[in-house]
Amino acid sequence: MNEYKIILFLCNWGPHTALQSLQDTYDEKKNIPVEIKIVRIPCTGRISKALLLKAFEMGADGVALVGCKSGTCRYGRGTVTAEDNTRDTRDILELLGLGKDRMQQATFLPDEGDAFLKFINNFCDQIRSLCTSPVIPDKKIELEHVEKKSIEEIISTYDIYACQDCGKCTSACPLALIGKPFSPRTIAGSILKGDLESDAIINDVWSCLTCGICYDRCPSNVNFPEFIRDVRHLLKQNGKNGHENHGGFFHSLMRTMTSSKLETKRWHDIPEDIKIDHDSKTLFFGGCAPFFDIFFRKFLGVNTNKILIDSLRLLNFFDIQPAIFNDERCCGHDLLWSGDRDNFLKLAQLNANSINSLNIEEIITSCPECYRTLSHDYPGYGIKLNCKITYIHEFLENRISKEAVKFKKSNKRLTYQDACRLNWIDDQRDLPRKLIKRLKLAGFQELQNHGNTAICCGNCAWIGCDSYSKALQVKRLRQASDTGSNVMLTSCPKCQIHLSCAMEDPFIGDKLKIKLVDLISAIAGTIYRE
Ligand code: SF4
Numbered sequence: 001m002n003e004y005k006i007i008l009f010l011c012n013w014g015p016h017t018a019l020q021s022l023q024d025t026y027d028e029k030k031n032i033p034v035e036i037k038i039v040r041i042p043c044t045g046r047i048s049k050a051l052l053l054k055a056f057e058m059g060a061d062g063v064a065l066v067g068c069k070s071g072t073c074r075y076g077r078g079t080v081t082a083e084d085n086t087r088d089t090r091d092i093l094e095l096l097g098l099g100k101d102r103m104q105q106a107t108f109l110p111d112e113g114d115a116f117l118k119f120i121n122n123f124c125d126q127i128r129s130l131c132t133s134p135v136i137p138d139k140k141i142e143l144e145h146v147e148k149k150s151i152e153e154i155i156s157t158y159d160i161y162a163c164q165d166c167g168k169c170t171s172a173c174p175l176a177l178i179g180k181p182f183s184p185r186t187i188a189g190s191i192l193k194g195d196l197e198s199d200a201i202i203n204d205v206w207s208c209l210t211c212g213i214c215y216d217r218c219p220s221n222v223n224f225p226e227f228i229r230d231v232r233h234l235l236k237q238n239g240k241n242g243h244e245n246h247g248g249f250f251h252s253l254m255r256t257m258t259s260s261k262l263e264t265k266r267w268h269d270i271p272e273d274i275k276i277d278h279d280s281k282t283l284f285f286g287g288c289a290p291f292f293d294i295f296f297r298k299f300l301g302v303n304t305n306k307i308l309i310d311s312l313r314l315l316n317f318f319d320i321q322p323a324i325f326n327d328e329r330c331c332g333h334d335l336l337w338s339g340d341r342d343n344f345l346k347l348a349q350l351n352a353n354s355i356n357s358l359n360i361e362e363i364i365t366s367c368p369e370c371y372r373t374l375s376h377d378y379p380g381y382g383i384k385l386n387c388k389i390t391y392i393h394e395f396l397e398n399r400i401s402k403e404a405v406k407f408k409k410s411n412k413r414l415t416y417q418d419a420c421r422l423n424w425i426d427d428q429r430d431l432p433r434k435l436i437k438r439l440k441l442a443g444f445q446e447l448q449n450h451g452n453t454a455i456c457c458g459n460c461a462w463i464g465c466d467s468y469s470k471a472l473q474v475k476r477l478r479q480a481s482d483t484g485s486n487v488m489l490t491s492c493p494k495c496q497i498h499l500s501c502a503m504e505d506p507f508i509g510d511k512l513k514i515k516l517v518d519l520i521s522a523i524a525g526t527i528y529r530e
Pocket residue numbers: 162163164165166167168169170184185188214217218219220221222
């Protein structure tokens with residue numbers, strides 16, 4: 001039985017002609033290996049990273065992009081784009097533990113049939129030597145924890161009947177305020193009417209940033225973000241999906257990580273001066289920053305992995321040599337908030353099994369979404385972690401307040417972008433401000449909207465990005481410019497990504513430019529012992 005699945009995305013022009021020339025001169029030795037499944041495409045440049053990764057998510061053992069030689073592409077830059085996408089996908093596959101050699105790119109002229117045949121035979125040999133992929137395509141697996149709530153149950157869980165129709169949620173919602181025809185009150189009203197097919201449900205439910213401002217304002221205590229999360233899950237169960245940004249790349253990435261046999265290699269390039277102790281009782285949980293940096297390196301040039309390295313450096317500074325675990329998977333935040341609760345639970349269970357086998361007493365994380373997910377959502381869904389979860393701001397404030405440390409003077413004037421997932425949990429909103437006060441800055445000024453009026457960076461869970469997301473980012477960056485600051489401190493890797501995205505705008509981007517630095521990096525760069 002043929003157990004391998006090898007996908008060849010084959011360009012319609014040069015390579016397809018090469019294939020035809022092989023078929024025209026039929027000879028048994030020139031047969032295409034049976035493992036190869038050919039997908040004929042107009043140009044390799046059209047096959048995005050999302051499509052390449054999708055093939056692996058669906059169980060491909062190997063994928064090759066086969067196009068025209070550089071300079072012969074009918075569309076100009078197709079081959080160059082394919083090279084970039086191949087490089088990025090190979091690097092992502094390496095972090096995922098699948099190995100970069102499962103993805104190849106090749107180019108052929110129309111008369112290079114024999115070279116084409118040689119390539120596919122070699123590629124098949126290479127994939128056979130790597131064995132079949134450990135990724136198991138998503139089949140519906142019955143999970144103990146998955147509740148299948150009806151709309152009536154969701155309404156009752158969040159007490160939507162208590163809604164007074166006062167509109168305070170809408171008048172505080174950043175999306176409504178930026179001009180989007182969007183109203184949480186209308187969504188609540190449509191749900192109460194049981195009208196799951198209305199525009200307010202089918203379209204708007206996916207737009208909400210789940211930022212939490214409306215929950216803070218609601219006199220009836222309607223937990224709108226969690227209510228929206230459950231409605232999304234219900235819609236997904238009924239086959240109605242929202243728009244996944246970036247072609248669904250990040251959702252594919254997360255779903256790929258739900259395969260239990262996958263051994264990820266998340267931590268592969270830690271600087272030599274960082275000290276790690278695999279027997280430590282403290283675990284550092286990093287999150288998906290390394291994947292983000294690869295995906296966005298060509299367009300945004302972000303370096304969010306630096307947040308993780310600076311976090312480790314700070315832990316070492318305070319004499320903690322933490323454990324890390326290579327098999328760390330995405331915490332599942334974005335799957336949960338985009339309505340894919342089943343895959344969230346698979347990820348959560350895999351992470352919990354690994355962490356609970358490590359004899360860990362405390363997890364420290366520097367990603368707000370990981371913090372919220374591990375500390376609130378895992379227990380909320382019955383996934384038990386046998387340890388304390390600490391956000392790194394709390395750890396730092398605690399240690400800095402007790403130890404003899406100082407900060408180098410800075411000539412920078414700073415402002416601060418609140419992270420939604422920290423803003424509404426306990427006192428996590430105050431901690432970064434306590435830390436900022438300790439830095440020796442030339443000046444610090446809050447953004448016009450900060451604390452409990454802070455505005456989200458424009459997108460959550462990689463869904464529903466549109467012109468209003470951009471407008472929110474522009475608003476935020478204009479507010480930063482109004483403070484006269486040179487640097488905007490952030491606390492979430494995604495704030496850096498989304499705000500950098502607005503700065504790429506060819507028309508107004510230059511007017512919005514400001515340096516984005518994570519608070520952890522600002523501390524790591526200036527702290528010293530007295
Ligand atoms: S703020 Fe609360 S009570 Fe008022 S309309 Fe919104 S959900 Fe209803």
